[in-house]
Amino acid sequence: MCVKSTRPSRIRGLWSLALGLCSSVLLAESPLDRLTAIATDTPDTALRLDVLRGMEAALRGRNGITAPAGWNALESALAASPDAETRRLARNLGTAFGSPRALEALRNIASDGTAPTADRTAALDTLLRTRDAALVPLLQKLTAEPGVRATALRGLAGFDDAKTPAVLLAGFSQFNAAEQRDALNTLASRAAYARPLVEAVRGGKVPKAALTADLVRQLRSLKDATLAADLTQIWGVMKETSPDMSAEVERVKKLYWAGGSQPGDAPRGRVVFNQVCAQCHHLFDTGGNVGPDITGANRADLDYLLQNILFPNSVIPNEYLASTVETKDERVITGMIKSQDANGVTLQTANDMVTLPRSEIRKIEATAISMMPEGLIANLTEQQTRDLLYYLTRPGQVPLPVGTK
Ligand code: HEC
Structure with missing residues (x-):
């Protein structure tokens, strides 16, 4: 159901909801003009905020929409408001309508080293949705600033720009582990970026171990013959499936128990987990959520762990x-x-x-x-494998080794 009346009900929650629900109809019928008129005319600031929020919800993620009649004047008025939320709405809506003033305001916030990091990140996210290639030099510059670096590194994957690989590789050694992974994911996102990355690995500027199995898989998915040959040389052949799963599980179990009655070191295992698993899995109190949280999984069972780590493709929800x-x-x-x-x-x-x-x-x-790649532990040393498995089978979190970044 779409609201047809030009006089909105005062039941504010419902009004926003209705706008959200009928977003596609809204665009087809262009009642944006009417909403803009309401927001311009009403003396009720709370109602105005509600209408603007409804418009924002309806237009979320869209760009290049023709500005409704009267938008330019309304945007000027809103941009001068003392209320930060009103100004934010003006910028976001203005961006959807391609307003140069809104884009400039966002670029200013994103570049402003004194603005709160959350505001800068939000401004960058909005700008990234416009997919404006003029944003690229700003993103490249922002990779030098820790607060907004991760957003900039990820955002750069969306643009094909010849300078990007050199910028990312030059800064690489100063990035923290998560930022390095963001940089690597961006570099692995297109063949033109991946070639300089592989050169950097070959030249020792990027450690070979940084090319984890998921990145190697991503690099192979670029279907570039030269890259594929380079990867085989650097990384070896990735075994896609093993003929005998239980034999492979037994082999790694034996390797594990060869470490004695306490085969591994839990803090060192946590470091390995952070390198190869944490980007996707939450465990105890930290980690990503690409894959399931494995805190409550059957971790004490070595067979369960190894089947899942060695053969992620055997059962996939x-x-x-x-x-x-x-x-x-x-x-x-x-x-x-x-x-x-x-x-x-x-x-x-x-x-x-x-x-x-x-x-x-x-x-x-x-x-x-x-989404969980095979071969994750293929390049670990035997001791790293024992440490990881030992850590994974612990009931609770352990501290990182002293001096770990
Ligand atoms: C690129 C993302 C990614 C990485 C890296 C990754 N995983 Fe996974 N993992 C997943 C996804 C997605 C699933 C669910 C689908 C499946 O079972 O294959 C999963 C499933 C699992 C499961 C089964 C969970 C369940 O619900 O029973 C375990 C255990 C697991 N992973 C452990 C690990 C460990 C240990 C590592 C590091 C050695 C790791 N994963 C690295 C994405 C990842």
Whole structure:
């Protein structure tokens, strides 16, 4: 049901809800003009906020919408408001309508080293949705600033720009572990970025161990013959499936118990977990949520752990199947499809939530493989494997080793 009346009911929650629900109809009928008129005319500031919020909810994630009549004057008035929320709404709506003033205000906030980090990040997120290539130099510059670095590093994956690989590789050694992973994911997102990355690994600027199994899989999905050959040289051949699962589980169990009655060291195991698992899994009190939280899983059972770590593809709940999406500007994204409609597709990747407009997508391929890659522990040393498994089977969190970043 869509609200037709020009005089909104004063039941504010319902009004916003109705606007949210009928967003597509709203666009087709363009009652944006009417809403803009209401927001302009009403002396009731609470109602005005409500109307603006409803418009924002209806237009979320959309850009390039023709500005409604009277928007320019309303935006000027709102931008001068003493209320920060009103100014924020003016910027976000202005951005959807392609208003140069709104875009400039957002760029100013994003660049402002004295503004709160949350505001800068929100401004960047909004700007990133406009997919304006003019944003690229700003994003490259912001990779030097710790507070907004992660957003900038992830955002750069959305643009094909020749300077990006050099910027990311130059800063790489100063990034923390999570930021390095963001940089690596961006570098692995298109063949033109991946070649300098592989060169950097070969030249020792990026440690070989940083190319974890999920990144290697992503790099292979770029289907570039030269890259594939380089990867085989650096990383070896990735075994896709093993003929005998139980033999492989037994082999690693024996390796584990070869470490004695206490085969591993839990704090060191936590470091390994942070390197190869934490980006996707929550365990105890920290970690990502690409995959399930494994705190409550059957961790004390070594067979369960090894079956899942060694053979993630043997049982995969549907919601964790990976898809690959190829964009018209040569980006390849591996992720789980979280939602899709006529306008676009939202994917959870290993390190980001990415929304792509349909118009930019060349191809979507469903795969039968898990978002959890195979071969995760293939490149660990025997002791690292023991430490990881020992940590995973502990009932509770342990401190990181002294001096760990
Ligand atoms: C790129 C993301 C990613 C990484 C990295 C990753 N996982 Fe997973 N993991 C998943 C996803 C997605 C699932 C669920 C689908 C499946 O079972 O394959 C999963 C499933 C699991 C499960 C089964 C959970 C259950 O509900 O029974 C375990 C255990 C597990 N992972 C452990 C690990 C460990 C240990 C590591 C590091 C060595 C790791 N994972 C690295 C994404 C990841």
